[in-house]
Amino acid sequence: xxxxxxxxxxxxxxxxQAESALDKLARSSLSRILRLMLPATLATSISWxxxxxxxxxxxxxxxxxxxxxxxxxxxxxxxxxxxxxxxxLKQTWMFNYINIxxxxxxxxxxxxxxxxxxxxALLLTVRMSPRWRTAALIILALWTIDxxxxxxxxxxxxxxxxxxxxxxxxxTFYPQRLSSVSKFLTAPxxxxxxFLMSYTGVAWEQASWTRVLxxxxxxxxxxxxxxxxxxxxxxIGAIILILTMVNSPTMRWLLSRKPLRFLGRISFAIYLLHxxxxxxxxxxxxxxxxxxxxxxxxxxxxxxxxxxxxxVHCGVATIIAGVVILTASHIWHEVMEPWFGKxxxxxxxxxxxxxxxxxxxxxxxxxxxxxxxxxD
Numbered sequence: 001x002x003x004x005x006x007x008x009x010x011x012x013x014x015x016x017q018a019e020s021a022l023d024k025l026a027r028s029s030l031s032r033i034l035r036l037m038l039p040a041t042l043a044t045s046i047s048w049x050x051x052x053x054x055x056x057x058x059x060x061x062x063x064x065x066x067x068x069x070x071x072x073x074x075x076x077x078x079x080x081x082x083x084x085x086x087x088x089l090k091q092t093w094m095f096n097y098i099n100i101x102x103x104x105x106x107x108x109x110x111x112x113x114x115x116x117x118x119x120x121a122l123l124l125t126v127r128m129s130p131r132w133r134t135a136a137l138i139i140l141a142l143w144t145i146d147x148x149x150x151x152x153x154x155x156x157x158x159x160x161x162x163x164x165x166x167x168x169x170x171x172t173f174y175p176q177r178l179s180s181v182s183k184f185l186t187a188p189x190x191x192x193x194x195f196l197m198s199y200t201g202v203a204w205e206q207a208s209w210t211r212v213l214x215x216x217x218x219x220x221x222x223x224x225x226x227x228x229x230x231x232x233x234x235x236i237g238a239i240i241l242i243l244t245m246v247n248s249p250t251m252r253w254l255l256s257r258k259p260l261r262f263l264g265r266i267s268f269a270i271y272l273l274h275x276x277x278x279x280x281x282x283x284x285x286x287x288x289x290x291x292x293x294x295x296x297x298x299x300x301x302x303x304x305x306x307x308x309x310x311x312v313h314c315g316v317a318t319i320i321a322g323v324v325i326l327t328a329s330h331i332w333h334e335v336m337e338p339w340f341g342k343x344x345x346x347x348x349x350x351x352x353x354x355x356x357x358x359x360x361x362x363x364x365x366x367x368x369x370x371x372x373x374x375x376d
Contacts, residue, residue: 002118002163003170003242005032009122010167014130021126025119027348032115034344040092040108042336043272047101048085050280059283061292063305070103071279095152104275110153114160117144121161134168137161145222154222155235162239170246178247186248189240196237201228269329269337277328282321286314 005028012021050056052074059067075081084100091097092105093112099105121140125133144157169175175182196213204210217229224231245251254260263270287306308314 002114002160003167004163005115005118006122006164006167007170009126010164010171013126014171018127022123025122025126028119029116030348030351031344032119033112034347035340036108036112036115037093038340038343039268039272039336040102040105041089043276044088044092044099044102044105045085047276047279048081048088050276051101052081055280056283058287058306059279061305062283062287063307064283064286067279067283068305070100070275072100102272102275104271110151110156113151114156117157117160118164121164130168130172134165137165137168141165149222153224153231155232159235159239163242166239166242166246169243175247179249182244182248183250186244186250189244190251193237193241193244196233196240199230199233201230266326266329266333269332270325273328273332274325277321277325281324282317285320286317 009021009024012018012024051072054074056071060071060073062068072084075084088099088101092099092102093109095109121137124140125136128136141158141161144161145154148154148157195209199210199213204214213233214229217232221229221232221236223229245255255264286309290306290309292306
């Protein structure tokens with residue numbers, strides 16, 4: 001997040017276009033909000049409609065833990081349905097709450113907060129020299145640890161600002177200088193980063209390697225709001241992985257291939273739509289031909305639920321769901337993203353301030369000034 005948001009402004013600053021960088025950062029404040037909220041609102045509304053129409057009932061009545069726990073029941077009336085939709089839309093952007101119609105959207109509030117941290121950090125440091133900017137960003141990254149802890153994810157700030165540092169690094173001569181040794185380090189570092197990101201806070205005690213990671217984290221890493229170290233390891237692993245990509249010509253070449261670029265373009269759509277597909281199409285295929293089984297009520301699982309079928313059945317359902325997710329995400333990117341961009345541009349234009357000519361705008365363009373503009 002920090003890497004992507006910071007790359008263009010830093011390129012402008014390094015080319016002597018600080019004013020253009022400041023203008024871009026100012027515009028990013030509004031556009032970032034809308035480019036997150038508009039797609040998330042539509043995805044939640046689609047999921048809400050699917051739920052009310054009963055498309056999620058197979059998932060809700062299954063013995064598959066995630067499907068059953070994070071699939072709500074249809075509302076009891078139209079009035080309650082509208083109330084539940086409004087509540088879900090609101091809770092997406094609140095800490096310590098979950099959007100019941102699209103649980104994966106829990107991360108959006110952290111993305112939004114991280115984006116604001118990135119914009120603020122860049123505004124503070126954009127006119128500094130690269131060395132002083134790097135030093136200031138390191139201090140800011142450390143300072144945001146406490147702020148991030150109050151949000152429930154102690155590494156949101158450090159991770160976001162680390163992205164700026166990585167973007168700064170990518171624009172220097174260091175990646176080129178390190179290219180001779182990166183070929184020996186790329187594979188080990190990539191594997192190590194993936195190893196860290198594979199840590200799970202659920203049943204960590206059942207494997208020796210997760211027990212080792214847990215013991216290390218309990219001494220040196222901060223917990224998230226759920227009392228887990230998943231986000232800490234995920235953040236550290238992602239930083240190492242991006243650092244490896246920045247310094248590795250091989251990784252940059254690999255990631256520039258068309259299939260991966262395609263996945264990158266539709267990645268946000270995949271994030272928004274995969275939960276909808278899993279609780280509808282995936283569940284329909286997964287439990288087709290499966291009869292409900294008796295289960296002991298334990299306060300979590302239903303008394304009569306669809307048991308998870310065999311490996312082949314699960315494999316077929318996964319392949320079909322994957323195809324549907326990719327297809328739907330591609331359509332979303334081609335059809336909806338331009339619309340979101342247009343709506344964002346319209347909003348930016350609507351709220352843009354017209355300034356007097358002394359600031360570069362003709363006074364005659366001031367259609368409806370709040371106070372009369374002095375002629376002298």
